[in-house]
Amino acid sequence: MPPAYYSAVWDIVRQIPAGRVMAYGQIATLLGTPRGAQGVGEAMFRSGDADVPWHRVINKKGEISLGGHPDRPHIQRELLEAEEVVFDARGRIDLRVYLWWPG
Secondary structure (H helix, E strand, C coil): CCHHHHHHHHHHHCCCCCCCEEEHHHHHHHCCCCCCHHHHHHHHHHCCCCCCCHHHEECCCCCCCCCCCCCHHHHHHHHHHHCCCCECCCCCECHHHHECCCC
C-alpha cells in the first residue's frame, strides 16, 4: 500500500473516541477499498506515531487480530480495557455497543 493510503487510515483512526472501536474492513470501506481490510491492518502495524490509537481497530467479529508482534494482542486488550471496553468470555467485544462510525 502507498504511504498516502496509510495516512488516510491513520486520519480516520485518530478520530475514534476512547472506549469505541472500528473494524479493519469498516475503515477500508470508508476509504473506498471495501476489500482492503488487510491494507488497514498493515497501516496499523506500521503506525509508529503515538497519536494513532491503533488499539481501537479490531476485526469484524469483534476480536483482536493476532498478527504482528506477539505481545501486541495483550497490549491491545489492556489498552481497550483501560478505556472500559468489555470483552466477553470468548474474547469478543460487543460491536452493537462499542462500534463507532465517523460523522
